[in-house]
Amino acid sequence: MRIFGKGRHRPSASWRQATDRAFTLIGDGRYEDAGALLTRAADLEPWLSESWFNLALLHKFRHDWEQARTAGLRAVALLDRDTGAPDWWNVGIAATALQDWPLARRAWQAYGLKVPGPATDSGEPLGMDLGSAAVRLSPEGEAEVVWGRRLDPARIEVLSIPLPSSGRRWGEVVLHDGVPHGERSTAAGHTYPVFDEIELWAPSPVPTWVVLLEAASETDRDALEQLASDAGFAAEDWSSSVRLLCRMCSESRMPSDEGDGEHLDPHDHSEPGHPGPLGHRTDGQLWVPERECGLAAPASLVRGLLDGWVADSPDSRDWRDLEEVC
Numbered sequence: 001m002r003i004f005g006k007g008r009h010r011p012s013a014s015w016r017q018a019t020d021r022a023f024t025l026i027g028d029g030r031y032e033d034a035g036a037l038l039t040r041a042a043d044l045e046p047w048l049s050e051s052w053f054n055l056a057l058l059h060k061f062r063h064d065w066e067q068a069r070t071a072g073l074r075a076v077a078l079l080d081r082d083t084g085a086p087d088w089w090n091v092g093i094a095a096t097a098l099q100d101w102p103l104a105r106r107a108w109q110a111y112g113l114k115v116p117g118p119a120t121d122s123g124e125p126l127g128m129d130l131g132s133a134a135v136r137l138s139p140e141g142e143a144e145v146v147w148g149r150r151l152d153p154a155r156i157e158v159l160s161i162p163l164p165s166s167g168r169r170w171g172e173v174v175l176h177d178g179v180p181h182g183e184r185s186t187a188a189g190h191t192y193p194v195f196d197e198i199e200l201w202a203p204s205p206v207p208t209w210v211v212l213l214e215a216a217s218e219t220d221r222d223a224l225e226q227l228a229s230d231a232g233f234a235a236e237d238w239s240s241s242v243r244l245l246c247r248m249c250s251e252s253r254m255p256s257d258e259g260d261g262e263h264l265d266p267h268d269h270s271e272p273g274h275p276g277p278l279g280h281r282t283d284g285q286l287w288v289p290e291r292e293c294g295l296a297a298p299a300s301l302v303r304g305l306l307d308g309w310v311a312d313s314p315d316s317r318d319w320r321d322l323e324e325v326c
Contacts, residue, residue: 015044019054031062049078049087056090063199068094069103076110083112089153089178096154097175097201101125108153128152134184134194135176137166144168145184145194153178155201161208161236161294164325170234170296171204206233208326209295209302213237216289216316223317224293224309231305233297239288299324 022037038058042051052075059068072091079085092107094100102122105115116127130150135158137144146160146168155173162168180193215221221237228235295302302322310317 011045011048011050015041015048015051018044022054022058026058026061031058034058035062047078049075049080051075052078053087053090056087056094060090060093060198063097065094065097069098069100083110085111086178093154093175093178093198096152097199099124104152104154111153113153125152131192133192134182135174136181136194136196137162137168137174139181139196142166145182148174156195158204159234160241161234161238161296162326163238163242163294164208164210167326168200169204169206169208169326171206172200173202175199175201204296206296206298207324209297209322210238210325211293211295211306211322212320213291213293214289214318214320215291218287220313220316221291221293223312224305227309228295228297228305231297231301233301233305234295235297235305236294237291238294239291 018037018041022034022041025031025034025037035055035058038051038055042055045051052071056068056071056075059065059071069091072087072094075087076085076091079087088107088111092104092111095104095107101124105117105121105125108115108125108128113128115125117123117125128151130153133148133150133156134145135148135156137146137158142165144163144166146158146162146166148156148158148160150156151173154175156176158168158170158172158174161170168174175198176195177198178195181196182194183191184194185191213221213224215224225235225237295305297305306319306322310319
């Protein structure tokens with residue numbers, strides 16, 4: 001993104017050259033060099049809100065939240081419009097990262113969002129009721145898209161059980177960026193944005209386990225997921241919930257339940273016998289009793305959950321090879 005002034009006059013050629021070069025360096029991951037150029041641009045045009053917006057953006061990429069807040073506040077002080085400016089969104093992200101709740105409330109309100117509670121409330125902005133969304137964990141590494149509940153415009157609580165390669169757990173809260181990269185749609189016609197994780201905001205004490213199940217039917221599998229949910233934790237059949245997607249597919253609009261039933265998902269790059277919607281397809285069968293399942297539960301409870309699940313229907317259920325993976 002390149003931001004150029006539209007205000008009192010066009011910024012100088014030197015400002016434009018420094019800014020252009022800085023964003024090229026940002027694209028190459030050369031943040032230190034980019035910072036020097038954007039600082040020079042701000043020195044050249046200190047009255048220009050875009051100078052400080054660009055610096056705030058750079059500090060966000062670097063996770064330097066104190067500097068992002070400082071530059072962001074200078075940017076919004078120079079704005080020529082009251083609401084809706086992305087400058088306020090960046091201030092809101094930085095304030096949330098720092099748990100500066102009065103500033104976070106001010107930023108979301110200035111952007112044009114309704115924040116519950118009195119204007120003088122200095123506590124965490126709760127109850128914004130933003131619904132569900134998906135978040136791409138470790139977007140620069142082995143990216144994984146999981147489902148979560150939006151706590152506010154910059155945080156999502158992870159409700160899926162992430163794969164261990166992500167380094168994330170069920171129940172963690174992650175700070176995320178404001179611009180979605182992709183969408184997920186459901187059979188009911190609802191569409192949800194996919195946000196990119198910036199960093200872990202609050203860790204979860206609940207470990208992730210992987211276990212091999214013998215579940216004679218989907219009903220048996222569903223029973224374990226319900227049992228874990230009733231206990232306040234989670235179970236997820238990774239054999240059917242995980243799809244391996246290329247980056248282009250992941251960042252586009254994707255049906256979230258594509259691949260279930262009788263048809264194949266052309267975007268699913270998994271293989272029969274491995275996790276993913278194609279994993280349950282072998283020799284004409286639509287259900288394979290052996291399932292790889294993720295569990296999010298304390299060590300003191302996980303075996304009891306599995307044993308209780310088996311005890312409810314011992315002829316159609318069994319488990320083995322339980323391992324803590326994250």
